[in-house]
Amino acid sequence: DQQVKQNSPSLSVQEGRISILNCDYTNSMFDYFLWYKKYPAEGPTFLISISSIKDKNEDGRFTVFLNKSAKHLSLHIVPSQPGDSAVYFCAASVNTGKLIFGQGTTLQVKP
Amino acid sequence: DVKVTQSSRYLVKRTGEKVFLECVQDMDHENMFWYRQDPGLGLRLIYFSYDVKMKEKGDIPEGYSVSREKKERFSLILESASTNQTSMYLCASSLRRQETQYFGPGTRLLVL
Numbered sequence: 001d002q003q004v005k006q007n008s009p010s011l012s013v014q015e016g017r018i019s020i021l022n023c024d025y026t027n028s029m030f031d032y033f034l035w036y037k038k039y040p041a042e043g044p045t046f047l048i049s050i051s052s053i054k055d056k057n058e059d060g061r062f063t064v065f066l067n068k069s070a071k072h073l074s075l076h077i078v079p080s081q082p083g084d085s086a087v088y089f090c091a092a093s094v095n096t097g098k099l100i101f102g103q104g105t106t107l108q109v110k111p
Numbered sequence: 112d113v114k115v116t117q118s119s120r121y122l123v124k125r126t127g128e129k130v131f132l133e134c135v136q137d138m139d140h141e142n143m144f145w146y147r148q149d150p151g152l153g154l155r156l157i158y159f160s161y162d163v164k165m166k167e168k169g170d171i172p173e174g175y176s177v178s179r180e181k182k183e184r185f186s187l188i189l190e191s192a193s194t195n196q197t198s199m200y201l202c203a204s205s206l207r208r209q210e211t212q213y214f215g216p217g218t219r220l221l222v223l
Contacts, residue, residue: 009151032209043115043201043214044154089153097142097161097208098169101154 003027004092006102014110019077021105023090026071030092034099035064035075038087047088048075080109114138115215117202122220130189132218134202142205143185144212145169145177147198154201160185161208192222 005024013019021035031052036044050057050064050073057064063076073090087106091099118133134143142161146154146169156169158177166177174196178186185204189196199219203212 004153006153034211036214041120041217041219043203043216046211046213049211091154093209095209097205097210098156098159099144099154099212100156101146103151103153 002103003030004090004100004102006088006090006105008105009103010106010108012108012110013080015082016079019075019080019084019107019109021075021077021088021090021107023073023075023102024071025073025092027092027094027100028068028071029094030100031095032093033064033066033073034091034093035062036089036091036101037084038089038104044089077107080107082109082111085109115202115204115213117200117215117218119218120216122218124189124192124220124222126193126222128189128192128222130192130220130222132187132189132200132202132220134185134187134204134215135183136185136204136213137183138204138206138213139182140204140206140213141182142208142212143179144203144205145175145185145187146201146203147171148201148217149198157187192220194222196220197222 034049038044144159
């Protein structure tokens with residue numbers, strides 16, 4: 001039972017354009033959502049998060065949008081840079097602190 | 112900066128061997144976690160710990176055990192390694208339960 005799903009295994013965009021990564025969840029009890037970025041042979045690094053009481057959080061080039069009615073989360077990267085090429089994982093938690101991760105989306109930003 | 116270190120980057124073991132994976136964090140975090148990452152499955156939680164000598168099962172604990180004798184150290188134990196435990200193992204820690212988890216570099220384990 002996959003409670004957090006990233007339905008696109010991969011995404012390719014041109015440098016300078018917008019990258020949009022999507023994530024869907026099924027558990028309405030999730031109250032905290034995060035995005036992590038992972039390079040090969042490294043551990044995931046935290047990118048940005050959002051609480052369920054908000055619908056948008058922005059940090060520089062990265063913006064996360066939360067649509068609770070649709071149980072949908074998205075990460076926007078504007079403008080995309082070649083260094084953004086990595087695997088992106090969305091994750092969700094309830095107040096236990098346990099994170100449930102999606103399968104990941106591999107982003108390739110072409111120069 | 113938070114630093115989470117894992118004892119090995121790469122390990123090769125034989126089926127049936129006992130395997131120890133060590134994780135150390137240097138920021139006095141209360142919570143520590145062990146995940147495995149497999150292609151197409153994302154990260155799956157094996158075990159976690161909210162305090163010294165405490166442990167909780169995650170989503171896939173079968174075939175694994177853990178030990179947390181000191182706050183900074185969390186060990187994952189494969190009692191009898193099997194080929195289906197070939198994977199990337201990731202350790203993480205967080206200060207409190209609802210806070211960001213910080214990950215180590217991972218250990219890629221191959222069981223032959």
